[in-house]
Amino acid sequence: MAKQVKTAISPTRSEDYPEWYQQIIKASDLAERSTVRGCMVIKPWGYALWENIVQAMDNLFKATGVKNAYFPLFIPLSFLEKEAEHVEGFAKECAVVTHHRLEKGKSGGLEPAGKLAEPLVVRPTSETIIGDSFSRWVSSYRDLPILINQWANVVRWEMRTRIFLRTSEFLWQEGHTAHATAEEALERTSMMLDVYTTCVEDYLAMPVIRGRKSPAERFPGAVDTLAIEAMMQDRKALQSGTSHFLGQNFARGFDIKFQTAAETEEYAWTTSWGSSTRMIGGIIMIHSDDDGLILPPKVASAHVVLLPIIRNPDDRQAVMDYAQKLARELSAKVYHQRNILVEIDDRDIGGARGWDWIKKGIPLRVEIGPRDIAENAVFVGRRDQPPNEKSAVKRDQFVAEVTDILDDIQQNLFQRALAFREAHTIEIEDQKTFYDFFTPQNAEKPEIHGGFAISGWCGSAECESKIKEDLAVTIRCIPFDSEAGKGRCVCCGKKSESQVVFAKAY
C-alpha cells in the first residue's frame, strides 16, 4: 500500500504559493534553472507551449498588417544615450560587451582581450537599434506607416529572478511602428492592446483588465503606456502585455524624419509593444492547482494522452493497435488551426504514469484497456476536473466530440479565472479599509491576501508612491472604463481624478 498523498504538488498554493509555483514548473517539466545565473532552460514541454503562443500571436499580428524582421542583438552604447528617459530606465540592468577576443592569461585561464572601441549593450529592448534603421527607411510620408515585429531574446540584468516571470534572458516579441500622424500611432497603440487582449483571453484563457499606466509606471521614454493586467491565484497582478505610444521622442533621438504631402519636414510618431515568456508564468499561476499544471487547450503542448492499460502481455498487441488507430483518428482532427496533438504513453510504471500527465497539465487523459476495447469505449479524464472523475465514453462519440470537449475546458478555465478575479476585486473608498485589505494577518509568513482594489486616486505621484512604500501596492492601471472624477483619493482624501486598480504585482 502506497502512502496516501492528497495532492501531487507539495506545498499547496495556500501553504506556500511561491514554492508551489517552483514545484509546478519542476513537476510539469516545463523548464529548469540553468547553471547560468538568472537564466532558464526551457524544456520541450515548455517550449512547445511557447511555440503555440507564438504561432497564435504571430497570426494575429500579421492580420493587422505587421511584418516580421530581425535586428541585431548588440546595440552600440551611444544609441542608448539618445533618449534620456530611456537610458535612465534601462542603464542599471544592461549587460555590456567590452571585448571581442580571449587570450591565455598569466594564471593559465582565458582572459578577455581586444577591447572594443565602443562597448556593445546586449539588447534589453530594441527601440534604439530599430529607430536607427527606421531613420534610413523613412524619407517620405509615402514610406509610412512602417509596421515591424521581431521575435527575439533580450537580456535584463535583474537583481532577483524568478523562472518565467523575471529571468536575466527571456524570449519575447517586440513590435515597432512608425506613423505620419499622432492619431494613427495612437490608434495602432490601442489596436495592439486589443490583439494582446484577444491572445491572452481567447488563447491563454486569462481574463484581463485593460487600461493606461500611471506616469510612474510608464515605459521609459513613452508618452503613454497601455497594459493588460491579470489576477493570479495569490491575488497579485501580472502585467501580460504592454503597448506604448512613444510620441516623437524616439523619432527625435534617432532622426526619423519624413517629408509630408505639404512639403514640410516632420518627425514620425512611433509605437512599441511587447509580450514575453512571462505569459507562461501567468498560465501557470492563473490556472494550475495543487495537482500540477493545467494547460489551456488552445495552446497546450499536447491535447490528449493515451494510456494503454495492459494487464497481461497477451493483450498488449490488441490494446496498442486500438490506441494507435485512435491516435491516428484524433491527430487528423483540427482544433483551432492546429491538428490535435496526441501522445501515447505505454511506460510500465503503474499509476505514476497517469499522475505524470496530470502534473504536466495535458487537457485530456484517455485510458484504454481490454474492457474498453470490448465495449468499444474509452475512459476519459479532464484536467479541469478532479483526477478521480473519469468516465467511460463511446469511442466514436469521443472522436466526434473531442474538439467540443477541449473548447469546454478552455471556456471553463477562463470562467473560473474570471470568477476568481471578481471574487477578489472590491471597491474601496476609505484609507483604513484599503490598508487592512493589503495587510496580511501574519507579517512573518504572509498568507494569500488582498486582491484588486478599485479606488479613487487624486492623480498625484506623492499619493501613488506613499501607497507603494507603505504597502508595496501599485497602480496597475487606470481602466479604460474608469469613472472620471468619482469619489475621493483613497490616500489623501482629495477629489479623485479617476478610479484606478491598485494591487500587489509581479
Next chain:
RNA sequence: CGGGGCGUGGCGCAGCCUGGUAGCGCGCCUGCUUUGGGAGCAGGAAGUCCCCAGUUCAAAUCUGGGCGCCCCGACCA
C-alpha cells in the same frame, strides 16, 4: 546594493557542535510478482562532501580566504 540562509550521489536532506575517511528518503538500473486511484520484494550502480590555503598522524567536520546559489527588501516584462 542592504538583511538572512545554504553549498554532501540526479533531487531533497542527515552527519559538522564533540575530527577517525560518508549515510537516509526519493529517483535510476536488473529480476520476479503486480497493474483501471501515485505498486511490493530482492539485488545493484552512482559522491573531487563548492574551491583554495592552513591546523592535524588524520578534515565533510576546526581556522582563514574566495566563489556560487536561494529567500526577504529596493529595481523591473
